[in-house]
Amino acid sequence: MKWLYRIVCAILVVVMLVSAYKIWGILSEYKAGEDAYEEMEQYITFPVETSPVDDQEEEPASEFPVVDFESLRQINSDVVAWLYIPNTHVNYPVVQGSDNSYYLNRLFTKQWNSAGSIFVDYRNEPGFSDPHTVIYGHQMNNKTMFNDLKLYEDQSFYDQQPVGYLLTPDGTYLLEFFSGYVSSVDTNAWDLNFTQDSFAAWLEDIKGRSEFTSQVQPQADDRVVTLSTCSSAFENARFVLHAVIRPTEVE
Numbered sequence: 001m002k003w004l005y006r007i008v009c010a011i012l013v014v015v016m017l018v019s020a021y022k023i024w025g026i027l028s029e030y031k032a033g034e035d036a037y038e039e040m041e042q043y044i045t046f047p048v049e050t051s052p053v054d055d056q057e058e059e060p061a062s063e064f065p066v067v068d069f070e071s072l073r074q075i076n077s078d079v080v081a082w083l084y085i086p087n088t089h090v091n092y093p094v095v096q097g098s099d100n101s102y103y104l105n106r107l108f109t110k111q112w113n114s115a116g117s118i119f120v121d122y123r124n125e126p127g128f129s130d131p132h133t134v135i136y137g138h139q140m141n142n143k144t145m146f147n148d149l150k151l152y153e154d155q156s157f158y159d160q161q162p163v164g165y166l167l168t169p170d171g172t173y174l175l176e177f178f179s180g181y182v183s184s185v186d187t188n189a190w191d192l193n194f195t196q197d198s199f200a201a202w203l204e205d206i207k208g209r210s211e212f213t214s215q216v217q218p219q220a221d222d223r224v225v226t227l228s229t230c231s232s233a234f235e236n237a238r239f240v241l242h243a244v245i246r247p248t249e250v251e
Helices: 002-043 052-057 069-075 147-153 155-160 196-208
Strands: 079-084 091-095 118-120 132-136 163-168 171-184 224-231 237-247
Touching: 002 069, 002 091, 069 079, 079 118, 147 155, 147 171, 147 224, 147 237, 163 237, 171 196
Parallel strands: 091 118, 132 224
Antiparallel strands: 079 091, 079 163, 118 132, 163 171, 171 237, 224 237
8 A cells, every 4th residue: 555655645745836836926926016016116206295494495396196107108108197095005007908908917017917907998088088987906915906995895994095196197186985885797887888867877876885985976077987806705796996086286
């Protein structure tokens, strides 16, 4: 029976080695994605808090982050925006491709990676001019990309961070979140074609699903952005976070 024991041991060793290799591959890929997007952060500048003495000398140039889109375009001409949500890991350039598949597994640099990119639905018009624009991103186990959207399942987190920033080449916008919830893929959360009446009804519908309570009341003449990512709540589940786009004074 020694031969059988040796065969079993050999099989177990092979299984362990294969598993270790797969785990190493996943961790290496995660690290590559993290490093790539950390490098991208050099293209966004945040306001510097000044002391009262400094305030008397010079007013800050902007109270909002500023993005170097010219440099980003040299890396990837598909860049359309930068999305930043304070107190989360969401701090990424946003692209828009010719379909919704290309950037699922490609970084902003177009290098293949399971982290993918944050990208706008290819069916949306440029400039976030549609009544409803959808932005997709993966929910990664290392807390990157859109993983932190699920924090909005908690009312206390929404109360802490009710807005995000959508920075574009044409202007700086606040995203006022008004609804967040887990949804199956067959609901109307991703609808893009509306009449004015159907858009108003849609807004009322999605606000009523929210897992947090918001005082933001979207109107039929508002523009809405939906951030969409996967959820482990059930098969084919998604977490969606809806926001009204509000221009800032620096637009």
